[in-house]
Amino acid sequence: MTSQEVRAQFLDFFKGKKHKIVPSAPIVMKDDPTLMFTNAGMNQFKEFFLGNSISKSKRISDTQKCLRVSGKHNDLEEVGKDTYHHTMFEMLGNWSFGDYFKKEAIQWAWELLTDVYKIDKDSLYVSVFEGSDDADSLKMDKEAFDLWKAIVPEDRIIMGNKKDNFWEMGDQGPCGPCSEIHVDIRSKEEKAKVTGASLVNQDHPQVVEIWNLVFMQYNRKANGQLENLPEKHVDTGMGFERLCMVLQGVKSNYDTDVFTPLIREIETITGRKYGKDEETDIAIRVVSDHIRAVAFSIADGQLPSNTGAGYVIRRILRRGIRYGFTFLGTNKPFIYRLVKVLGETMGKAFPELREQYQLIENVVKEEENSFLSTLEQGLVLLDSVIKSSKNKTIDGQKAFELYDTFGFPIDLTSLILEEKGYKLDVEGFEKALKAQKDRSRAASEVSKEDWVVLLEDAEQEFIGYDTLEANVKLVKYRKV
Ligand code: ATP
Ligand code: MG
Ligand code: MG
Ligand code: MG
Numbered sequence: 001m002t003s004q005e006v007r008a009q010f011l012d013f014f015k016g017k018k019h020k021i022v023p024s025a026p027i028v029m030k031d032d033p034t035l036m037f038t039n040a041g042m043n044q045f046k047e048f049f050l051g052n053s054i055s056k057s058k059r060i061s062d063t064q065k066c067l068r069v070s071g072k073h074n075d076l077e078e079v080g081k082d083t084y085h086h087t088m089f090e091m092l093g094n095w096s097f098g099d100y101f102k103k104e105a106i107q108w109a110w111e112l113l114t115d116v117y118k119i120d121k122d123s124l125y126v127s128v129f130e131g132s133d134d135a136d137s138l139k140m141d142k143e144a145f146d147l148w149k150a151i152v153p154e155d156r157i158i159m160g161n162k163k164d165n166f167w168e169m170g171d172q173g174p175c176g177p178c179s180e181i182h183v184d185i186r187s188k189e190e191k192a193k194v195t196g197a198s199l200v201n202q203d204h205p206q207v208v209e210i211w212n213l214v215f216m217q218y219n220r221k222a223n224g225q226l227e228n229l230p231e232k233h234v235d236t237g238m239g240f241e242r243l244c245m246v247l248q249g250v251k252s253n254y255d256t257d258v259f260t261p262l263i264r265e266i267e268t269i270t271g272r273k274y275g276k277d278e279e280t281d282i283a284i285r286v287v288s289d290h291i292r293a294v295a296f297s298i299a300d301g302q303l304p305s306n307t308g309a310g311y312v313i314r315r316i317l318r319r320g321i322r323y324g325f326t327f328l329g330t331n332k333p334f335i336y337r338l339v340k341v342l343g344e345t346m347g348k349a350f351p352e353l354r355e356q357y358q359l360i361e362n363v364v365k366e367e368e369n370s371f372l373s374t375l376e377q378g379l380v381l382l383d384s385v386i387k388s389s390k391n392k393t394i395d396g397q398k399a400f401e402l403y404d405t406f407g408f409p410i411d412l413t414s415l416i417l418e419e420k421g422y423k424l425d426v427e428g429f430e431k432a433l434k435a436q437k438d439r440s441r442a443a444s445e446v447s448k449e450d451w452v453v454l455l456e457d458a459e460q461e462f463i464g465y466d467t468l469e470a471n472v473k474l475v476k477y478r479k480v
Contacts, residue, residue, distance in 0.1 A: 003244045003258045006117075007063055007092070007349060010238070013112050014061035014094045017104075024350070026300040027065040027088065028309060034170050036309045037067035037297075041093035042169065042214075042235040048097045049174035049216055051230045058099035063240060063349070064091045065296055070312055072170055076411075080286035080323070083252035084208050087316060088293035090240035098231030102179075105213050105234045106147045109181060113211075117247055123184045125200050125207075127158040129165035129177035136226055138166070141177040144215065148179065158182075158200050167214040167235075174216045174229060181211040183246050206251060211238040254285050258345070262288040265341045270328040283327035290320035291338045291364070292346075298360045299352040304367050314367065315409040321371050322412060331376070333368035336361045371407055378406030382413065386422055396428020403429070404436065 025044035041064035078085035184196035304314035
């Protein structure tokens with residue numbers, strides 16, 4: 001089954017259950033001060049869950065573009081190292097706004113997975129919230145437990161703690177217990193050795209969570225207390241790439257047709273082969289993952305920049321560029337060449353990729369060019385700093401220099417150091433960063449009279465560029 005078919009079947013199934021199919025919201029959040037990027041399917045429906053507005057349709061289903069690289073859900077460190085966490089991924093979902101609740105949500109999820117997709121029932125495990133004895137003192141979700149017990153043998157129902165089985169959107173907002181569905185795709189021999197139940201939520205690459213059914217019944221207030229929501233709702237999220245992995249009978253998301261065209265293209269460009277050694281594989285996975293995050297964000301209007309969400313995108317791309325440079329031997333822009341392939345595989349479901357194709361390609365190429373122009377020098381500097389370091393910790397001032405002069409985002413420097421078994425003096429870095437900010441504030445106060453940093457003024461004489469951060473050039477003019 002192709003990934004296109006997997007997606008279509010999901011939406012068709014819920015259409016058949018009287019859900020309205022809606023498009024994905026943008027991956028970049030524009031009007032929610034608590035979130036930079038959409039990190040779950042429910043984000044766009046938050047106001048319905050809070051009761052602040054009412055949905056015209058009580059049942060909705062879609063596939064949502066998500067990004068988990070900042071804030072509460074940050075999977076960046078896992079990406080590439082494991083085979084089932086991405087920065088950008090699609091979350092398939094179905095929602096009930098004050099309509100059906102646990103019974104239908106559970107029964108339909110089971111029906112879709114086992115009757116429609118024909119996943120082997122014996123490979124599935126489900127989890128139920130066990131309750132908590134903290135300040136919230138919540139009871140076990142007996143209702144969900146009983147509903148599952150009617151469908152699956154009891155030894156396939158796992159009790160889960162608050163971390164895994166109580167879903168919260170953020171520090172505030174709608175929340176509630178959840179039931180997750182996990183799938184065990186290990187070989188028969190492996191299964192015979194160790195029971196899958198003991199591997200659920202243990203970061204096993206072949207015993208993975210695919211679907212989370214959240215039963216929203218509370219709202220967490222600013223003071224931390226829970227209150228009952230005026231109406232109960234269902235919010236489900238299924239990882240599309242993981243589902244494709246299961247249905248396509250492969251052992252990694254990267255072996256599904258969502259990723260293989262990108263990986264083949266990286267192989268063609270770099271001459272490296274995927275599946276030969278771990279270091280190369282991680283780099284190929286990282287690049288094939290990161291281009292998706294970057295391309296979808298640009299398509300939704302978020303260009304790489306030096307602040308806020310734009311800097312998150314720049315950091316992701318620079319991370320990818322450096323993986324290519326160090327592990328795939330690329331010293332010329334190449335990631336931009338994946339945009340075309342991405343458009344071909346995903347453009348039907350997400351037309352914005354095709355519509356914005358040229359812009360995305362240009363922006364990525366320009367970013368690659370500018371970072372590559374300082375990357376090598378920066379790496380040489382970092383190497384010499386490492387060699388001269390005595391206590392396995394790198395001076396924050398040096399990390400600042402890498403950031404300021406060579407455009408190394410601080411998490412990239414940390415990542416490289418970590419690979420080599422070194423640590424970073426984060427405090428020292430922050431001190432240097434603050435000192436620079438203070439300096440430039442003071443400088444800009446003084447320089448107002450002499451320098452203007454803007455174009456389109458005939459009364460100015462061009463006097464040159466000033467490189468600030470790797471590729472950020474301030475065009476300087478003298479007033480005449
Ligand atoms: P995990 O425990 O694997 O990190 P999660 O519990 O954080 O997943 P949820 O917030 O429950 O994930 O999201 C719903 C579904 O989205 C998950 O069941 C999973 O299939 C998928 N998912 C979550 N995070 C990612 C990711 N980083 N990449 C791909 N799919 C993901
Ligand atoms: Mg997670
Ligand atoms: Mg989980
Ligand atoms: Mg989950």
